[in-house]
Amino acid sequence: MTAIGKGLLARLDKGIVQLVRGSGFIFACRVSGAVLALLTQWVLARWLGAEDMGSYLLAYSWCILVARLAGLGFNSASPRFIGEGVALEDRGAIRGFVGFSGKAVMGLGAAAAVIGGGAAYLLKTASGADPWPMVIAFAAVPIMAACGILQGFALSFSWFRATFIPNQVLRPALFLAAVALFWWLGRDVSVAGVMLLQAGAMAAALAVLLAAVGGSLRREVCGVTPTYQVGLWTRTAVALLVVSLFRDYLPELSIIVAGFYLSTEEIAVFTIAYRIASLIAFVLFAVDAFAYPRSSQALAAGDQEGLQAFVKQATLLSFSVSVAALAGFWIFGRWALGLFGPEFVAGYPLLLMLGSAQLVTASVGPVIPLLSMSGNERACLKVYGAALVVVAPLVSILANTWGANGVGIAVMGVVIFSSIALNRMVRSLVGVRSSIVGVLLVR
Numbered sequence: 001m002t003a004i005g006k007g008l009l010a011r012l013d014k015g016i017v018q019l020v021r022g023s024g025f026i027f028a029c030r031v032s033g034a035v036l037a038l039l040t041q042w043v044l045a046r047w048l049g050a051e052d053m054g055s056y057l058l059a060y061s062w063c064i065l066v067a068r069l070a071g072l073g074f075n076s077a078s079p080r081f082i083g084e085g086v087a088l089e090d091r092g093a094i095r096g097f098v099g100f101s102g103k104a105v106m107g108l109g110a111a112a113a114v115i116g117g118g119a120a121y122l123l124k125t126a127s128g129a130d131p132w133p134m135v136i137a138f139a140a141v142p143i144m145a146a147c148g149i150l151q152g153f154a155l156s157f158s159w160f161r162a163t164f165i166p167n168q169v170l171r172p173a174l175f176l177a178a179v180a181l182f183w184w185l186g187r188d189v190s191v192a193g194v195m196l197l198q199a200g201a202m203a204a205a206l207a208v209l210l211a212a213v214g215g216s217l218r219r220e221v222c223g224v225t226p227t228y229q230v231g232l233w234t235r236t237a238v239a240l241l242v243v244s245l246f247r248d249y250l251p252e253l254s255i256i257v258a259g260f261y262l263s264t265e266e267i268a269v270f271t272i273a274y275r276i277a278s279l280i281a282f283v284l285f286a287v288d289a290f291a292y293p294r295s296s297q298a299l300a301a302g303d304q305e306g307l308q309a310f311v312k313q314a315t316l317l318s319f320s321v322s323v324a325a326l327a328g329f330w331i332f333g334r335w336a337l338g339l340f341g342p343e344f345v346a347g348y349p350l351l352l353m354l355g356s357a358q359l360v361t362a363s364v365g366p367v368i369p370l371l372s373m374s375g376n377e378r379a380c381l382k383v384y385g386a387a388l389v390v391v392a393p394l395v396s397i398l399a400n401t402w403g404a405n406g407v408g409i410a411v412m413g414v415v416i417f418s419s420i421a422l423n424r425m426v427r428s429l430v431g432v433r434s435s436i437v438g439v440l441l442v443r
Contacts (some may be wrong), residue, residue, distance in 0.1 A: 029164035030282045036172035043179050044194065055130075055191045059137040060198060066116060067144035070108040072234070073241030074101035075152030080373045081233060082156035083296025096226035097233060098153060098217060105149045109142030116141065132192035140199040143206050147171075150209040153217060158293045162212040171205035239377040243368070246384045257392050261399040262407070270404045273347035273354055276336055280325045280358035287318045288366050295366070296373040299430075308432045312439040315365035319436045322362035326355045346404075353408035357415040364423040365434030371422065376429045383421045387414045 044056065078101070085094035116138035124131030147167045154163040178197045182189050189197075262270070298307040329336075333351045337344040371380050391414045398406030426434045433439055 025160055025164075029168045030285060031279075033168040033172050034282070036169070036176050040172065040176045040179055043176070043183055052191050055133055056194050059133040059191070059195050062116075062134065063137040063140050063144060063198075066112050066138065067109065067141045067148060068245070069241070070112045070141060070145040071105050071148045071241070072108060073237035073239070073244070074105055074233070075148045075155075076240035076244055076372065077101075077233060077237040078149070078152035078156045079293050079369075080236065080296050080375075081229075082153065083293050083373065084300040086157070086293075087297040087300035090227075091221050091224040092227040093229070095221035095224050096228045098221065099226055100228060100230060100233065101237070102149055105145050106142060109145035112141045112145075113138050130190070130192065132190075133195045136192055136195040136199055140195075140202055143199065143202045147202065147206050147209055150206075150213045154209075154213050156293055156296075157216070157220070159213065159216065162209065162216075166205040166208040166212065170208060171201045174204055175201040236375070236377055239381055240372055243372070243377065243380045243384055246388060247368070257395045257399070261396070262404055266404040269344055269347040270350060270407055272337065272344050273350040273408075276333075277329070277351055277354035277358060280322050280355060280362065283321045283325070284318055284358065284362055287314050288369050295369045299374050304431060311365055311370070311432050311434050315363075315434055315436055315439045318362040318365070319359075322359045326352075326359050329355045349405055350408040353405070353412050357412040360412075360416050360419050363436045364419045365426075365436070365439065367419070367422040367426050367434055370426050370430050370432065370434060374430050376425065379425045379429060380422065383418050383425070386421075387418050390414060390417070 078097070081097045082094050085091065085097070117135045120134035120138055121131040124134060151163050151167060154160075175198050178201065179194065182197075294310050295307065298304075298310065329351050334345050334348050337347050337351065368380060371377060391410065394410040394413065395407055398410045400406070402409065423435050423438075426432060427438070433441065
């Protein structure tokens with residue numbers, strides 16, 4: 001390395017180095033998990049066939065959704081309240097939140113397992129279908145819900161390895177290994193057996209999380225008297241649950257509405273274009289995940305200057321990476337879509353539209369962490385509530401007029417509206433500039 005290069009590295013701001021390393025690690029975990037899941041789906045498709053694979057995916061989707069609902073949003077609220085406790089050195093509040101939220105999530109998870117599993121058994125048996133895949137899926141709900149709340153605790157302390165490796169990487173890796181082994185041995189396994197293998201992988205991930213997070217938590221709160229703010233914790237958590245559900249399921253909601261107007265081929269093209277565009281979303285997720293504990297602690301300590309400096313770094317990083325990714329879509333997009341078949345190349349305009357929507361999201365900075373960690377999560381609800389009212393009729397009109405491209409335009413429009421509205425709320429409610437234009441004006 002040249003002397004000039006060493007000098008430049010020596011002058012790098014420590015904060016941006018930490019941000020790049022932390023976000024890069026989280027991004028790598030998300031991408032690794034996505035690749036492992038894709039490989040597993042390929043093996044399952046070859047092993048089970050389309051019909052049985054669809055039955056497994058339906059059962060697994062129910063498990064994930066119900067576990068998320070059973071979590072009641074406490075995993076999303078953890079960085080705010082635990083972060084406040086860390087910044088204010090209030091270990092009693094941390095112990096109270098950890099104890100209450102953990103018990104609440106496990107209680108809801110157990111209730112969902114009993115009620116959901118029982119209902120699935122009765123309904124499936126009455127219809128003559130095999131009830132056990134759904135029964136096993138509901139039985140695994142408490143395991144998945146426990147993984148979620150432990151991830152929230154770990155993220156709150158910036159324990160990123162414990163947050164992401166067990167559930168994002170280890171679990172899909174173990175499941176893929178088990179499925180591939182049975183397939184290679186030529187064993188016949190039912191859909192219920194595959195769901196049981198997934199539940200086993202979940203249990204292994206939970207065991208690792210308990211070992212990695214449980215001991216560290218006990219050291220943090222050992223010997224202190226817990227204090228409680230149950231009403232505030234619950235209201236905040238439920239609001240964040242609604243926000244996260246809408247933010248994470250917007251494309252799926254659009255596809256459901258568009259299904260009344262599009263052919264199955266157009267839906268497939270839209271889905272693949274969205275999956276490729278999600279590479280930018282992985283970057284934004286990584287930066288936001290790093291931003292949650294940092295924002296919470298800075299806000300609790302009243303460090304407005306430090307918060308603005310961090311937001312500037314986060315926005316510049318996510319925006320620059322998103323611009324590079326969008327340029328990659330523009331140059332290599334047709335080739336990437338063509339890997340799935342020649343008919344998918346028609347999704348090139350969709351890829352650019354969906355990528356542009358992600359770029360707009362990157363351009364306003366980590367708005368969700370800032371609003372959530374500052375106690376303004378209801379502002380997010382207002383924005384996403386308005387977007388929810390608009391998206392269904394907008395998709396209906398544009399899909400009927402321009403097909404899959406119309407759906408892309410609708411999604412892009414809703415994302416732009418939401419991003420601009422949230423950026424303005426951050427400026428007025430939190431008092432920091434988070435957009436790419438705003439942070440460039442900050443010295």
